[in-house]
Amino acid sequence: MTTQSVNQADRKLWLAAIKPPMYSVAIMPMVVGSAIAYAETGQFDSGIFALFLLAAVLILAWENLSNDVFDSETGIDVNKAHSVVNLTRNRRLVFALANLCLGLGIAGIVAIALAQQDPTVLAIVLLCCGLGYMYQGPPFRLGYQGLGEVLCFFSFGPLAMGAAYYSQTQSWSWGSQMAGVMVGLTTTLVLFCSHFHQVDDDIAAGKRSPIVRLGTKRGAALIPWTCGLVFAIAALGLLLGLFPIWTALVFGSLLSAWRLSRHVTRYHDQPQRVFNxxxxxxxxxxxxxxxLSLGFWLSAYGG
Incomplete structure (x- = not known):
């Protein structure tokens, strides 16, 4: 194997470890929540938005890195070549970097709270961090009991959406909470789908993930129903007048939902094909x- 091919392999492992696409789960509640705030109230502070967005990315980096550290302690990542701990072989360094990301992220939220003289957003974010720690952190490790999806739903759905909306308006909204349920469900699907290819490792480490409990076939059967629920909530929001007509654009993501459902249904029991x-x-x-956020922005401009 040439030096160039080794370097390419290393880059692929590091990209898999850093997981750039996964940061969508931190970004999307900020984008959607701020769009709803602007559509409903006409308020949008770009400085607050940018600071909150950066803080959310840093806090998710903390969660990803600390989870690698906690998983290395249980041995569940022994076959995971793209674990940051396995790549660096330095658990303490990774944990220190994780805590640095957390500190910087919380500092950004503190700055927002001080600027607004309102601790509400800080309280919500700290609650989300607590739930994030309980996911993999000792002594809780609730993810090992199959409760990770529940924590994920609340942290990245209604709570994150509420914080994003509140940071712009210092108020609450039923529309933003309904959208938060939608984003929470789609985020939970990301975590749920990450279990299909690692059932054997989960069982060996004593992790009772939803897929271990249900089996891959029954787990795959839940995905189309969950996608359908997302669209049903969107339709309900439109029917109740909580969502403007432009948000019907969200139904344009039906193709992505179909591709996800088809892929997992077809390959649920084939780890080498369902890993992605x-x-x-x-x-x-x-x-x-x-x-969804584009629909809210367009409604603000186009009525």
């Missing part, structure tokens, strides 16, 4: 979020 299911889920998450 989470990226299909990210596609659905991103397209639905972008189209």
């Amino acid at each position: 299911a989470k990226f299909f889920a990210i596609g659905f998450h991103s397209w639905s979020g972008v189209l």
Whole structure:
């Protein structure tokens, strides 16, 4: 093997470890929540938005890196070549970097709270961080009990959406919370789909993920229903007048939902082919979020 091919392999492993597409789950609640705030109130502070967005990315980096550290302690990542801990072989360094990201992210939220003289957003974000720690961190490790998806739904859905909306308006909105449920469901699908290819490793480490509990076939059967629920909530929002007519654009993500459902249904029991299911889920998450936020922005400009 040549030096060039080794370097390319290393770059691929590092890209897989950093997981750039996964940061959509931190970005999307900020984008959608701010779009709803502008559509409903006409308020949008670009400085607050940019600072919150950066803080959200840093906090997600903390969660990803710390989860690698916690997973290295249980041995569940022994076959995961793209674990940051396995790549660096320095658990303490990775943990220190994770905590640095957390500190910087929280500092950004503190700056928002001080500027607005309102601790509400900080309180919500700290709650989300607490749920994020309970996912993999000792002594809780709730992800090992199959509860990770529940924590993910609330952290990246209603709570994150509420924080994004509140940071712009210092108020609450039923429309933003309904959209938060949609984003929470699509984010949860990303985590849910990440389990299909690692059932054996999960079982060996004692992790009772939803796919371990349900089996891959029944787990795959849930995906079309969850996608359908996202669109049903969108239709309900339109029917109740909580979503403007432009948000019907979200139905343009039906193709992504179909591709995700088809892929996992077809390959649910083939780890070498279903390993990328989470990226299909990210596609659905991103397209639905972008189209939903675009609908709110257009409603603000076009009526």
